[in-house]
Amino acid sequence: NEKCNCTFLFKFAGGGTLSLNGLPATGNVTENSPANVLVYTFSVTLSPSPSQVASGYPLIINSNPLTEAFRIDPGGTHTYKVVTTGKPVLDYETMPTSFDLQIYVNDTAGASDLQLLTVQIIDVNEPPVFRGNMADQSKRIAWKHTAYNLQCDSSLILFLLNSYLLNITVTDQRGLSTTRTVIINIINTNDEAPYFTTVYRIPEEMSTGAVVANITAKDPDYQDRISRLVYSINPPNTHFSINPLTGIIYVATRIDREAAPLRLHPNISLVIRVEDSPSGGQTNEIEITVIIEDLNDNPPECNLYTFRLETYETATTGTVLLDLRTYCQDIDVEPTNNEFNFSGLSGLGSNKFTLEPAGSGRVVLTGNLDFENPANLLVEEYTLTVVVQDIAKPYYANNIYIYIRIIPVNEFLPVFNSSSYVFNVSEITRAGSSIGKVSATDKDLPFTGITYSIVAGGSTPDYTNVFWIDPNEGNLKIIASLDYETEQKFILTVQASDTEKLTTVTINVLEVNDEPPVCSPGSYTLSIPVGLTVGTNIEGFRIVCVDRDSSPRAFRYFINSGNMNNHFAFSPSAGSNISQLILASRFDYDNGLDTIWNYKLRVYITDDNLLTSTNRATALIETGTVMLSIKVIPKPTTTVATTPAITLLISTENIYSETAWYVPFLISIGSLLLLGLLGYLTFLLAKYIRTHFTGKMYEFNSKSGARRWKDTKEPGIKGPAAQLISNATTDSSNGKDQTGTPKLSPVNVIINKNLEAEQVCFIVQTEQAAKRKLL
Structure with a gap:
């Protein structure tokens, strides 16, 4: 590291014990040492004995500064040597003067160790050396004379076109020097690499x-x-x-x-x-x-954010109830980015607990929890909140909730209100009668109740139990007959006991990813110039997403539709709750590769929930949506193709809608009712015709009052009535009545007013007649 000289050592614990003996240490090697020069020797100790150093170990996993100048060779049983590789050459004047080598070893049992070896480069006084052919280097020497002292002898200088004769002496700081004569010919050829x-x-x-x-x-x-x-x-x-x-x-x-x-x-x-x-x-x-x-881009995360603990009311001050640090970590690499502490202990009863030492995450009892202490409230569960927070900016933080349930302890025995009880009972007292009551008290809080029982006494030769006591109230009753002559006194031993039959059922609620990401803004309109540089954040636009049941690192962004030619992308595309929209590829309207100037992007944001889900195979994924409108602004000289004017003709069409389900329903019901009504009327008409039109004539004698149905073929029916009846068409079935007379079709009944006064006849008329005839 150019800013600070820091070394980080990590030791990894495995299945056994493994250590690098002789390390950490410092080794020395002279500059310009060739390959295979010994730098340092160390050994490896393993336990248990069956384990062996894993193949390929020990090895140098890192160096500061980076170098490939050293390697590790085996030197014997569990002995190893650090030697030079010769590549690159260790030059004291041009390379760092020391290297920190991190040596890592692993065995077959899973144990490991990591130690540091510092290699110092020793300077050796060497005379200056002209490297290679002076003729090849002369041009660079002449042009870059900063590294050499040029001493020119005028008697030796020959001027031939662009040629120079120089005596060059190079001297180091300790007085050693070398001199060489060089002829320099200036030729401008392409022989220099950039x-x-x-x-x-x-x-x-x-x-x-x-x-x-x-x-x-x-x-x-x-x-x-x-x-x-x-x-x-x-x-x-x-x-x-x-x-x-x-x-x-x-x-x-x-x-x-x-x-x-x-x-x-x-x-x-x-x-x-x-x-x-x-x-x-x-x-x-x-x-x-x-x-x-490394940046501090990850918050401290814990395996659990809710803890439920239990402790007895008699717990002593200083009892460690929980160590939160064992459940939390920060995946950032470098200190102080991966360091965090715990603070903000608050909530009901927080004065009885503390974080000791401060920031450590160790929840320690500092107060008295005794329920029987008058100074304490009768609180059976305390709710605490602790904040886990980064110690470096931007100070990411999460809340941890701790529920501590206080378990009562049965510290006191029940005590009867009297040391003895005397009851006088008549021997003729009926069974089932109450004869007295005993009572006891218990100082334990919270009060769980007292149970009464008869443990001795109260029996006769005829009855095992003469008395019964209510186990909850202490009422004493007779359950058998008393006989003074048989037994005059009963001495009962009654026990009062407090109940402590407790069981605990713990129900863990598993997190389901049922909350979709909610992103802001949900929709946005952007404008970008057609010549925007690839990789540029478009108008500084970014999406900020939150999800109640997912880690900020569980978000993924992808453009579902509208991204023609993939000009747009999000960075980062995953692993953060904040992402920026960037231009991923340039536009090419001149060659016709791009034709769209207005883009409608549908962006999906998913939360894969990989960090919080215990079963990734069945983890649910919720999706949020953001709509983006992007207008590409052409150059001033660019002609944008326009769409010819279009006249829209809007016609209205009655289209069935699912929301109007009641229309066909009512039409169907009405049709069924109408058909039913018509059918019923038809039935009544047919019944009426069949009942009233028989094809016979009804005869009534007004003088005698006699009535009868008379067949129209009988003698005595003459004139128009007989003629009319005879003209009636027969029934299509050609059926006959009991007398053998053909049945007539249904007809209408008409009163004949021209008959004799003594007779009123009802005459039939066929329905086929075009006109009604009144006889």
Whole structure:
């Protein structure tokens, strides 16, 4: 770390005991040491004896600063050596003078240990050395004479076109020197590769598209002219992208310091390649390290946020009831981002409890809980609230609720109001009669009741029990006959006992993810220029979501519809309750790839609930929705295609609606009633016709009062009546009556007023007649 020199040591406990002997320690090695030079020796102790060091261990899991100059070789039984690798060469003048190596070991039983070895580089006085061929380096030496002392002898200088003859002496600080004569010919050829000048470090959770570094290179061949340099990352890295023309490195995807492998190795190595053009094609590469710094972006989280405890009323002061720290953690990596404390103890009875020591999360009893103490309220359950909070900004916090139930203790025995009772009872007292009452009191609180029983006495040769006592009230009764001559006195032993038959049923309520995310704003209208830079947060827009039953890290964002050509995205897309809308790809209206200027985005926000659900396979996922309207503003010279004018003709059509269900229902009911009425009327008509029209003539003698039905074929019926009756059509069934006369069709009855005074006859008329005839 460039800002502070800090070392973090972690020890991991497994199934046995494992330790690195001889560490932590400090080792020394001289500069420019070749490969396989011994730096330090240490050993490993294992317990129990059957366990063995796991394959590939021990190993160097990290170094500060990063280096590959050291490795661990086996040196014997459970003995190991730290030696040099020769790559890179340890140069005291150009490299750090010390390295902190974190050595980690793991055995087959699951135990592990981690220790620190500090390696110091020892400086050795060496004479200056001209590296390589002086002719090859002469041009760089002449142009960059900052590292050398040029001593020129005028008698040796030969001026031939662009050539120089120089005596060069180099001297170190301790007086050792070397001199060499160099002839310099100035030739302008493309033999210089560009070189890099800067490296960077960034914090985690930078927005996608944010600038990480501006990697610049220079081309010595084109000091006064423009040389096009092309930049690339080789091989490509998922977290970063580079502008090939400017060398600016951007964040390509979300970087989470807490996720593997960045949690243990926060350094990302990038190989940046630069190539010059238009001629020569010289390239250069440099490996830079981007250090991902930890941010306090995670709140402290606990396995439980509600605790139910029980303690006896006789618990003593100083009793530790609960240690909250064992249930909580913060997944941030670096101190103080992953540190938190507990505070804000409040609630009913909080004066009887405290957090000791302050901020530790240890809930300790400090007051008296005795129910029988007059100074205490008769409280059987205390409700406390404790706040778990980060100690670093932005001070994330959560509430923890603690319910402490006080269990009564049976400290006192019941005491009778009198040491003895005397009752006088007549021997003729009937069975079932009450003869007296005993009573006792109990100082225990809360009062749970007293039970009375006869434990001795009260029997005769004829009766096992002569007396009965009410177990709740203490009333004493006779249940058998008394005989003075047989028994004059009974001595009963009555026991009063307090009841303590208690049982506890604990019901745990499991969380179901039944609350959908609620996001603000629910809908929004945005405008962006067509040339907006990719990766830019659009108008600073962001979504803020809350969910009553999910962690803030359980949200995921995706655009369900309207995102034509995938121009828009959210960053981060998951793991936070706050997300920003960014431009993910540029617009291309000129080539026809894009034709839409107004976008309607439907955004779904889901809570996968992975952190709080115990059974992820059956975990429910709820979804929230946000609607976004985005208008792309074209350049002033851009012609936006418009839709020709359209005249809308609106016609009204009677379409059945499910809400008008009663209309067909009423029509159906009315039709059925009407059909029923018509059927009933038809039935009455048919019955009437069958009953009243028989085809016979009814004859009535007004003088004698005789009445009869007379067949129309009988003699005596003459004239128009007989003629009319004979013209009546016969029944279609050709049936005959009892006399053999064909039956006539139903007819109407008409009174014949022209008959003799002594007779009033009813004549029939066929229904087929076109006109009615009155006889």
